[in-house]
Structures are given as C-alpha cells and as structure tokens.
Amino acid sequence: MADPILSIRDLKVEVDIGGRSLSVLDGVSLDLYAGRTLGVVGESGCGKSMTALATMGLLPERFAVTGGEILFDGEDLTRLAAPRLRQLRGNAISMIFQEPMTSLNPVMTVGRQIAEVVELHQGRSRAEAREIALEMLRAVHIPGPEQRLDAYPHELSGGMRQRVMIAIALACRPRVIIADEPTTALDVTVQAQIFRLLRELQMDTGTAILLITHDLGAVADMADEVAVLYAGKCVERGPVDAILGAPSHPYTRGLMSCTPRLRLGAAALEPDPHGLGEIPGMVPPLGRFPRACRFGPRCGLADARCHAEAPPLVPTGPAHTALCWHVTPHSAEARP
Structure with missing residues (x-):
C-alpha cells in the first residue's frame, strides 16, 4: 500500500x-x-x-x-x-460538518456559498465560480440545480442542505x-x-x-x-x-x-x-x-x-x- x-x-x-x-x-x-x-x-x-x-x-x-x-x-x-x-x-483538506442548518450561512444563497470557496482558493472570477457552483450542485444530484443555485438554506430540505455541504467540501477537489x-x-x-x-x-x-x-x-x-x-x-x-x-x-x-440485528421472516418472530x-x-x-x-x-x-x-x-x-x-x-x- x-x-x-x-x-x-x-x-x-x-x-x-x-x-x-x-x-x-x-x-x-x-x-x-x-x-x-x-x-x-x-x-x-x-x-x-x-x-x-x-x-x-x-x-x-x-x-x-x-x-x-x-x-x-x-x-x-x-x-x-x-x-x-x-x-x-x-x-x-475539507470538512463536512454535522448539522448543515447551523453550518451554512442563512443570509447567503447556497450557490454563492459554494462559489465563495472557489474564488478564495482558486482565484476564479465571480462568473467562473458561479459556473463551478452549478456544476457541483449537479454533481451532488440536487434536482433543478439552476433554480437551487439562488435558493437560501432554509428553502431546502435537510437532505439537500447536506448535499450542499458536500458540494462546498468538494468544490476545490480536495x-x-x-x-x-x-x-x-x-x-x-x-x-x-x-x-x-x-x-x-x-x-x-x-x-x-x-x-x-x-x-x-x-x-x-x-x-x-x-x-x-x-x-x-x-x-x-x-x-x-x-x-x-x-x-x-x-x-x-x-x-x-x-x-x-436485522432479522427477517420467521426468525423475526422468535x-x-x-x-x-x-x-x-x-x-x-x-x-x-x-x-x-x-x-x-x-x-x-x-x-x-x-x-x-x-x-x-x-x-x-x-x-x-x-x-x-x-x-x-x-x-x-x-x-x-
């Protein structure tokens, strides 16, 4: 190894x-x-x-x-x-935190939060970073990524918020x-x-x-x-x-x-x-x-x-x- x-x-x-x-x-x-x-x-x-x-x-x-x-x-x-x-x-090195509702900024759109990481670490322009943010939302299988890009955290379900956290963590390909x-x-x-x-x-x-x-x-x-x-x-x-x-x-x-332990069939009754x-x-x-x-x-x-x-x-x-x-x-x- x-x-x-x-x-x-x-x-x-x-x-x-x-x-x-x-x-x-x-x-x-x-x-x-x-x-x-x-x-x-x-x-x-x-x-x-x-x-x-x-x-x-x-x-x-x-x-x-x-x-x-x-x-x-x-x-x-x-x-x-x-x-x-x-x-x-x-x-x-990136981190996915335990509770996305408290980790995401409630007054910034999720797309902006992803783009900010790319701008900071890769020196991309705002427009380029937005495109990368859109790509990341697609990568984590968020439905309707073009619309979700401008959504705020409270407008997303718990599962989608966690996907956004993963998108942020992966944006710079750590x-x-x-x-x-x-x-x-x-x-x-x-x-x-x-x-x-x-x-x-x-x-x-x-x-x-x-x-x-x-x-x-x-x-x-x-x-x-x-x-x-x-x-x-x-x-x-x-x-x-x-x-x-x-x-x-x-x-x-x-x-x-x-x-x-998961027990199926007749065994579950015993x-x-x-x-x-x-x-x-x-x-x-x-x-x-x-x-x-x-x-x-x-x-x-x-x-x-x-x-x-x-x-x-x-x-x-x-x-x-x-x-x-x-x-x-x-x-x-x-x-x-």
Missing part, C-alpha cells in the same frame, strides 16, 4: 479549565490513504470530533495540541503558520475530506443516498475520507479501515472486515453488542438469542480518565493489572491492533 496521505502520530490535545490542563486526546495515531475511507467510531465524548477539529486547526478556545504531529504531504499541520493553514483548509457525523440529522433513506453519493464522488476523484460516526452500519457500508476511540485513546485499529467480523477489544465488542447488549456505566468525563486502562471500570474482563498498569498495543492480525491486556494474537476471539 502507498504511503498515507494524512498521518496522525501520537496526537495529544489538552484543554485549560480553571488553570488545570486536562487531557482530551492522548496519543491518537491514525493513517488515511488516497481513495480509501477510515471510519472513526466511539461513544460521544471519546474524542472523535476533537481529532477532526485538531486536524483542521479549528480547536475551540482553551483547547490546544500539546504533542504529536499531523502530517499532510510531509507538512506538520500542527506547526503551520495561520496563512499556510488557511491555504490548505477548504482547499486540499485530497482529504473529513466527514463529522454527516448524516446524523437525516432519515435512513437520505442517509443511504448521502453515503452512495460520497462513494461515487470518491471513486471519481480519489479523495480520502475520514468518516466520524457512532453508526456501525455506516462504517460497514463506507469504511475500508476502522479506528475505535475511547476516552481520548485509540483502543483498536484495523481493516473493517476484521474489526466488525472479529473485534478484539472488549469495548469494540460492547459497541457491536449494542447494535440491533426471541433474539443474542439480545441487545449494553455497556455498563458511561464514558468518564475530562479530568477523570483512569490512569491505567481507561475502559477498565466498564470492562467485564478487567482484573487487578488492568486497574494498575496501562495496557500494551497488541497486534491481533494483519494491520490489526488492540490496546488491551487480555488480547493476544491467539486469544483475539475471547469474549467477555
């Missing part, structure tokens, strides 16, 4: 609260390859969106990168001057797209349409996609590789088939057990022998991360060592690793 287009190495992010520095991300490492999709999953509060915002240089006030590096074409994004970062952001929960507010039919659209555009452009989601169904549908985050740590990484087919980390197995699982407890808040295994207090396999020592990163298969004392290449099929 070629070198990654985006490589996050041992990323650490902290937030200053009342003069105390609290860990948000602790040693997160991810690789993203051209033409492929990396799914980043985990419960709310595990650090998924913070990883995306750190990559884009959009961390909120009081949050800061305190260690590690984010390499894009050999440049460390965490050390770039603001003008250079602005050249890349929205141009070579090499990397970060999609942060891009279909959370949409119904399942529109979700499927959005994911199909992203796959089509990825095949046409070779764009790499970092897909942040809590939906394992979306991961199965879209991702080539998966990273599982918990309490600011990457606890498991690997190919999507390995992660979903034979998850190694107890947290990943817990997430899988919480996912409803009790599910597996049931719908749950993970006891909650993700610890900032400042209360356990010193050893962060998942230990919620894990059915945890023993004294888990509460005393940080677990090692164990290879459990080809390009598949898990951060756990109870996982080895020979016991990866163990279940809690």
Whole structure:
C-alpha cells in the first residue's frame, strides 16, 4: 500500500479549565490513504470530533495540541503558520460538518456559498465560480440545480442542505475530506443516498475520507479501515472486515453488542438469542480518565493489572491492533 496521505502520530490535545490542563486526546495515531475511507467510531465524548477539529486547526478556545504531529504531504499541520493553514483548509483538506442548518450561512444563497470557496482558493472570477457552483450542485444530484443555485438554506430540505455541504467540501477537489457525523440529522433513506453519493464522488476523484460516526452500519457500508476511540485513546485499529467480523477489544465488542440485528421472516418472530447488549456505566468525563486502562471500570474482563498498569498495543492480525491486556494474537476471539 502507498504511503498515507494524512498521518496522525501520537496526537495529544489538552484543554485549560480553571488553570488545570486536562487531557482530551492522548496519543491518537491514525493513517488515511488516497481513495480509501477510515471510519472513526466511539461513544460521544471519546474524542472523535476533537481529532477532526485538531486536524483542521479549528480547536475551540482553551483547547490546544500539546504533542504529536499531523502530517499532510510531509507538512506538520500542527506547526503551520495561520496563512499556510488557511491555504490548505477548504482547499486540499475539507470538512463536512454535522448539522448543515447551523453550518451554512442563512443570509447567503447556497450557490454563492459554494462559489465563495472557489474564488478564495482558486482565484476564479465571480462568473467562473458561479459556473463551478452549478456544476457541483449537479454533481451532488440536487434536482433543478439552476433554480437551487439562488435558493437560501432554509428553502431546502435537510437532505439537500447536506448535499450542499458536500458540494462546498468538494468544490476545490480536495485530497482529504473529513466527514463529522454527516448524516446524523437525516432519515435512513437520505442517509443511504448521502453515503452512495460520497462513494461515487470518491471513486471519481480519489479523495480520502475520514468518516466520524457512532453508526456501525455506516462504517460497514463506507469504511475500508476502522479506528475505535475511547476516552481520548485509540483502543483498536484495523481493516473493517476484521474489526466488525472479529473485534478484539472488549469495548469494540460492547459497541457491536449494542447494535440491533436485522432479522427477517420467521426468525423475526422468535426471541433474539443474542439480545441487545449494553455497556455498563458511561464514558468518564475530562479530568477523570483512569490512569491505567481507561475502559477498565466498564470492562467485564478487567482484573487487578488492568486497574494498575496501562495496557500494551497488541497486534491481533494483519494491520490489526488492540490496546488491551487480555488480547493476544491467539486469544483475539475471547469474549467477555
């Protein structure tokens, strides 16, 4: 496999609260390859969106990168001057935000918002940028693109607004797209349409996609590789088939057990022998991360060592690793 287009190495992010520095991300490492999709999953509060915002240089006030590096074409994004970062952001690296209604400008037409990106990063004239905006609306399959070009966000459905967000993200043909929960507010039919659209555009452009989601169904549908985050740590990484087919980390197995299974025909009338699982407890808040295994207090396999020592990163298969004392290449099929 070629070198990654985006490589996050041992990323650490902290937030200053009342003069105390609290860990948000602790040693997160991810690789993203051209033409492929990396799914980043985990419960709310595990650090998924913070990883995306750190990559884009959009961390909120009081949050800061305190260690590690984010390499894009050999440049460390965490050390770039603001003008250079602005050249890349929205141009070579774009982001699709979670809620288009709050991300789009309500007093600008959608066509103008797409065109503005092209004018800024490519130096096109206003007329040229408008033509590109129209092409992008066609590319994302918005019906009646000539009329929608001059529409305002509130005049569009949720699905069309999200398509506009994708059009903005793709307008400069970026090499990397970060999609942060891009279909959370949409119904399942529109979700499927959005994911199909992203796959089509990825095949046409070779764009790499970092897909942040809590939906394992979306991961199965879209991702080539998966990273599982918990309490600011990457606890498991690997190919999507390995992660979903034979998850190694107890947290990943817990997430899988919480996912409803589709059962058809007569089987749907019978009790599910597996049931719908749950993970006891909650993700610890900032400042209360356990010193050893962060998942230990919620894990059915945890023993004294888990509460005393940080677990090692164990290879459990080809390009598949898990951060756990109870996982080895020979016991990866163990279940809690």
